[in-house]
Amino acid sequence: MKTRRPPTKSRGGRVITWAPYAFAAAAAGYLLVFTAIPLLRGVQLGFTDTRLLNPVGGEGTGLHNYSKLLADSAFWSSVWTTLVYTAGTVAGSLFLGTGAALLVNRAFAGRTLARVLLTLPWAVPTVAAALLFRWIYNDQTGVANSATRALGIGAQGWLTDPSVGMIAVLGATIWKVTPLVMLVVLAALQSIPDELYESTRIDGADALSAFRAVAWPALLPTLRVVALLMTIWSFRRFEVIWLLTGGGPADATNTLVINVYRTAFSDSRLGMAAAIGVLGLVLSLAVTVVYFVAERRSERTELRAGGAA
Amino acid sequence: MIGNRRLSRTVRMVLAFATALAAAFPLYWMVNTALTPSDRLFRGDQDALPDLSRAGHLLGVLTSDTPFLRWMTNSAIVAIGTSALSLIIATMAAYALSRYRFHGRGVLGFALFATQMLPEALLVVPLYSLFATLGLLNQLHGLILVNTSFAMPVAVWILKAAIDGVPYEIEESARVDGAGPLTVLRIVVVPVVTPALAAAAVITFFDGWNEYLFATTFMQDADRWVASTGLASFIGEYSTPLDTVFSAAVLFTVPAVVFFVLVQRRIVSGLTAGSVKG
Numbered sequence: 001m002k003t004r005r006p007p008t009k010s011r012g013g014r015v016i017t018w019a020p021y022a023f024a025a026a027a028a029g030y031l032l033v034f035t036a037i038p039l040l041r042g043v044q045l046g047f048t049d050t051r052l053l054n055p056v057g058g059e060g061t062g063l064h065n066y067s068k069l070l071a072d073s074a075f076w077s078s079v080w081t082t083l084v085y086t087a088g089t090v091a092g093s094l095f096l097g098t099g100a101a102l103l104v105n106r107a108f109a110g111r112t113l114a115r116v117l118l119t120l121p122w123a124v125p126t127v128a129a130a131l132l133f134r135w136i137y138n139d140q141t142g143v144a145n146s147a148t149r150a151l152g153i154g155a156q157g158w159l160t161d162p163s164v165g166m167i168a169v170l171g172a173t174i175w176k177v178t179p180l181v182m183l184v185v186l187a188a189l190q191s192i193p194d195e196l197y198e199s200t201r202i203d204g205a206d207a208l209s210a211f212r213a214v215a216w217p218a219l220l221p222t223l224r225v226v227a228l229l230m231t232i233w234s235f236r237r238f239e240v241i242w243l244l245t246g247g248g249p250a251d252a253t254n255t256l257v258i259n260v261y262r263t264a265f266s267d268s269r270l271g272m273a274a275a276i277g278v279l280g281l282v283l284s285l286a287v288t289v290v291y292f293v294a295e296r297r298s299e300r301t302e303l304r305a306g307g308a309a
Numbered sequence: 310m311i312g313n314r315r316l317s318r319t320v321r322m323v324l325a326f327a328t329a330l331a332a333a334f335p336l337y338w339m340v341n342t343a344l345t346p347s348d349r350l351f352r353g354d355q356d357a358l359p360d361l362s363r364a365g366h367l368l369g370v371l372t373s374d375t376p377f378l379r380w381m382t383n384s385a386i387v388a389i390g391t392s393a394l395s396l397i398i399a400t401m402a403a404y405a406l407s408r409y410r411f412h413g414r415g416v417l418g419f420a421l422f423a424t425q426m427l428p429e430a431l432l433v434v435p436l437y438s439l440f441a442t443l444g445l446l447n448q449l450h451g452l453i454l455v456n457t458s459f460a461m462p463v464a465v466w467i468l469k470a471a472i473d474g475v476p477y478e479i480e481e482s483a484r485v486d487g488a489g490p491l492t493v494l495r496i497v498v499v500p501v502v503t504p505a506l507a508a509a510a511v512i513t514f515f516d517g518w519n520e521y522l523f524a525t526t527f528m529q530d531a532d533r534w535v536a537s538t539g540l541a542s543f544i545g546e547y548s549t550p551l552d553t554v555f556s557a558a559v560l561f562t563v564p565a566v567v568f569f570v571l572v573q574r575r576i577v578s579g580l581t582a583g584s585v586k587g
Contacts, residue, residue, distance in 0.1 A: 019490040020409035024417055027402035027465065031420050034458035038435035039427065045434065055438055100332075103325040108318055110326070116570055117329035120336055123569035125519040127537040128558040131544060132339045135555075141353035143338060175335060207317070229425070236428035239521045243541060260430040270434050277431030284426045 045274035052268030065275035097181025122179035130243035165252035256280035343555035380539035390453035391517030403468035460516035464509040471505030
C-alpha cells in the first residue's frame with residue numbers, strides 16, 4: 001500500500017527536516033551506545049590476548065587469534081556443528097510449520113483450539129522449556145525413553161551420547177520455534193483470495209495440484225523471509241543449547257555461540273572468544289547477503305515471467 | 310464427491326488435533342511433573358494422568374525457602390520496563406522511518422535489522438565492561454537497558470509496518486490545525502495503530518521476561534536474580550525437590566502463556582504485517 005509522504009520541502013523552499021532526526025535520535029543513540037560501540041569493542045578484543053581475570057590488560061596480537069582458529073580443527077568442527085544445527089532447525093521448523101498451517105487453514109470444528117495448542121510452545125519461556133526437556137530426555141526416568149522403548153528402538157542417552165545429542169537439541173529447538181513459522185505461513189495462506197482456489201477446483205484439480213498451482217507460489221516469498229530469519233536466529237541461539245547440553249556431549253552441540261561463551265567464561269580467553277564471535281558474525285552476514293542477492297535475482301525473474309505472460 | 314470432501318475434512322481435523330496434542334504434550338508434562346511427588350519422580354514412577362488433588366501444591370514454591378516470589382517480581386519489573394522503554398523509542402523511530410526520507414534512514418533501517426544477527430555471547434563481554442563503568446551491574450534497570458537493545462528493533466519493524474498502512478490524509482487535517490509532528494503522532498497516529506502497539510508490547514515483554522544470558526552474567530546477588538536465572542540455577546542442583554522446581558517452572562510459564570493466548574490475534578496480525586509484506 002502506497003501512502004503519501006509529508007513534503008520535505010514546503011512551497012516556499014523552507015526546509016522542514018528536524019522532525020525525522022528528532023524522532024530517530026533516541027533509537028539511533030540507543031543502537032550506538034548499547035550495540036555498535038560494544039560490537040566494535042568486541043571486534044577489537046578479537047585482535048588481543050585479553051583474559052577474563054584482567055579484562056583491561058590485553059596486548060594487541062594482530063591476526064594471531066584468527067590464524068590460530070583457521071588452523072584449528074576444533075574450530076572447524078564447531079562451524080560444522082553450527083551449520084548442521086541451523087540446517088536442521090530451518091528445515092524442521094519450515095516443514096512442520098507449513099504443514100501445521102495447512103492443516104488449520106480451512107475451517108473445522110475446534111479449529112481455534114487446535115490453533116492455540118499449536119502455538120503454545122512459542123509462549124513458553126526458554127529456560128522453562130530447557131528445564132522441561134532435560135526432564136523429558138532424562139536417561140532413566142524421561143518420557144522420551146519410555147516412548148523409544150515402546151517403539152522398540154530402546155533407551156537412548158539423549159543428553160549423554162554424542163551420536164544423539166544434536167537430535168535431542170534439535171527436537172527441543174524445533175518444538176519451540178515452529179509455532180512462529182506456522183503463524184506467519186498461516187497469515188500468508190489467509191491472504192490468498194478464495195477465488196483462486198475456486199478456479200482450480202472448477203478445472204477439476206485435486207488438492208495437491210491445487211496446492212502446487214495456487215498456494216505454493218503465493219507462499220514462497222513468505223517462506224523465504226522466514227527461512228532467512230530462522231537461519232540468522234539459529235546462528236546466534238544460545239539458551240536452549242547451553243541449558244540442555246552446555247555444548248556437549250563431547251562437543252556434539254558446540255555451536256559457534258556456545259564456543260564463544262565457553263572460551264570466554266570457562267577458558268577465560270576473552271580475546272580468542274571475541275575472534276570466534278566475529279567469524280560467526282561473518283558467516284551470518286554472508287548468508288544474509290546471499291539471501292538478498294538471490295531475492296533480487298528471483299524478483300527480476302518473476303517480473304520478466306509476469307511480463308511475458 | 311461430497312462424501313469425499315467430508316472425508317478429507319475429517320482426515321484433516323484428526324491430523325490437526327494429533328499434531329496439536331503432540332505440540333502441547335511437553336507443556337502438559339511440565340504440569341504433570343509438578344503435580345507428582347518428588348520421591349516418585351526419582352523412582353521413574355510418573356503416571357500419565359496428574360494427581361489434581363495436589364494442585365494446591367503448585368503454589369508451595371512461593372512459600373518455600375527459595376526466593377522465587379522475589380525472582381518473579383524482579384522478572385515482572387524487567388519485562389514491563391523493557392516493554393515500556395522499547396515502545397517509546399520504537400514508536401518515534403517507526404514514525405520517522407515510515408513518514409520521512411532523511412539522511413541516515415537506510416543506515417538506521419539496516420542497523421535495526423542487523424541487531425537480529427548479533428550473537429549476545431559476543432556482546433556480553435564488552436557490555437559487561439561498559440556496564441561496570443556505568444555502575445549498571447547488579448541493577449534491574451541495567452537489565453532493562455540491555456534487553457531493550459534487542460527488543461526495540463523488533464518493535465520498530467512491527468510499528469513501521471502498521472504506520473505504513475495508515476493513510477497520510479488523516480494526519481493532514483491535524484497538521485492544518487497547526488499541530489506539531491509530536492502531537493500528530495500522539496493524538497492521530499498512535500490511537501490508529503493500537504493493535505500493532507499491543508503486539509509489540511507483548512513481544513518486547515516476552516523478551517524481558519525470558520532473557521537469560523545477560524541476567525545470569527550481570528546479576529550477582531541471588532535476591533536480584535530474575536526468574537529465568539533462578540529457574541536455571543535449579544539445573545544440576547539436587548537440594549530443591551523436583552516437584553517444587555517444576556512448580557516454579559509452571560508459575561514462570563503461566564503468565565507468558567495466558568498473556569499470549571489473550572492477545573494472540575493481535576500478535577499474529579502485528580507480526581505478519583512486518584514479515585509478510587517483507
